Amino acid sequence: MEFFESMESxxxxxxxILETVDNQLKKNDPPETRLAYNRxxxxxxxxxxxxxxxxxxxAIEIFEIMKYKKKFDLERxxxxxxxxxxSPLED
Numbered sequence: 001m002e003f004f005e006s007m008e009s010x011x012x013x014x015x016x017i018l019e020t021v022d023n024q025l026k027k028n029d030p031p032e033t034r035l036a037y038n039r040x041x042x043x044x045x046x047x048x049x050x051x052x053x054x055x056x057x058x059a060i061e062i063f064e065i066m067k068y069k070k071k072f073d074l075e076r077x078x079x080x081x082x083x084x085x086x087s088p089l090e091d
Contacts, residue, residue, distance in 0.1 A: 014055075017055045017058050017059055017062070018051060018052075018055055020055075020058050021033070021051050021054045021055050021058060022051070024054075025037055025051075030074065030077075030078060032078045032081045032082065033054060033081060035081070036050075036053075036054055036057075036081040036082070036084050037050050037051070037054060039084070040053060040054075040084060040085060043085065045085070053084050053085060053087075054081065054084070056080075056087065056088055056089065057077055057080040057081055057084070057088050058077075060077075060080060060088050060089070061073065061076070061077050064076075
């Protein structure tokens with residue numbers, strides 16, 4: 001049962017992170033999110049894959065905040081967005 005609870009938590013986290021991406025795209029804030037999205041689409045990604053790539057960048061920021069008690073680092077976030085489609089996990 002614990003395994004399934006973990007999966008449910010992961011799905012909620014995934015949905016929340018994708019919602020963050022969607023909100024950034026809607027509000028164009030930061031504008032680099034929209035630029036990264038458009039670049040990924042022009043390179044052949046579909047909308048879902050582009051959003052998932054951006055979500056990785058969001059997840060890294062959340063991890064830094066929660067694990068290391070750091071503040072949100074807009075500059076690092078934008079750097080990760082600008083480096084897409086390279087995985088931010090390869091930094």
